[in-house]
Amino acid sequence: TIIPVIVLAGLIIYGLFTWNDIMSVNEDEDPLVIELYAQQFSWTARYAGEDNTLGKANVRFIEGINALGVDKEDSYAQDDKIVRELHLPVNRPVLFKLRSQDVLHSAYFPHFRAQMNVVPGMITQFGFTPTVTTEEMRNSDDMVDKVERINDIRKDNGDDSYEFDYFLLCNKICGQAHYNMQMKVIVESEADYEAWLAKQSTFGESMSEE
Numbered sequence: 001t002i003i004p005v006i007v008l009a010g011l012i013i014y015g016l017f018t019w020n021d022i023m024s025v026n027e028d029e030d031p032l033v034i035e036l037y038a039q040q041f042s043w044t045a046r047y048a049g050e051d052n053t054l055g056k057a058n059v060r061f062i063e064g065i066n067a068l069g070v071d072k073e074d075s076y077a078q079d080d081k082i083v084r085e086l087h088l089p090v091n092r093p094v095l096f097k098l099r100s101q102d103v104l105h106s107a108y109f110p111h112f113r114a115q116m117n118v119v120p121g122m123i124t125q126f127g128f129t130p131t132v133t134t135e136e137m138r139n140s141d142d143m144v145d146k147v148e149r150i151n152d153i154r155k156d157n158g159d160d161s162y163e164f165d166y167f168l169l170c171n172k173i174c175g176q177a178h179y180n181m182q183m184k185v186i187v188e189s190e191a192d193y194e195a196w197l198a199k200q201s202t203f204g205e206s207m208s209e210e
């Protein structure tokens with residue numbers, strides 16, 4: 001009895017440290033906070049804005065164009081930016097907060113080797129730091145090779161040519177159109193990211209337009 005107790009305790013404690021290491025980002029590194037919102041059958045991203053703090057949200061606040069149920073009264077919510085494409089600055093840690101509107105989904109970033117369940121009624125999270133931009137990935141020898149081969153086949157079939165992009169997919173069979181639940185991810189330089197973000201309107205702005 002004593003020997004398995006020691007062996008298992010060792011494995012579990014070591015595993016817990018490793019798990020925390022993989023799943024969380026160091027708060028001192030000032031991670032970029034982004035919410036990923038899942039619903040049948042699409043992803044929406046909410047950037048935390050200037051204050052890097054997400055406004056409160058609840059399914060009860062869903063009304064009209066406020067499809068994510070963000071709390072209009074919350075001052076942290078005013079500068080949040082809601083978008084349908086995920087742009088990430090290269091080499092900056094990102095902390096994802098995941099919410100689901102309806103059923104279990106799973107946020108799956110195959111190229112980043114990352115996956116986390118998205119559970120209705122709770123917020124799950126994980127973080128990582130993207131280190132290779134979309135452009136660098138497209139120009140890598142492996143990828144040029146692979147895309148060439150894919151496009152040869154596509155050409156024979158009369159299909160449009162393919163270009164590499166990172167994707168966020170759903171990896172839970174969440175319903176009929178599950179296979180098509182995806183969002184494009186673009187990893188780019190800090191400057192390109194800032195320029196793109198500046199063009200997106202804030203939650204406060206889009207609510208006052210309504």
Ligand SMILES: [Cu+2]
Pocket residue numbers: 038039041104105106170171172173174178181
């Ligand atoms: Cu799904």
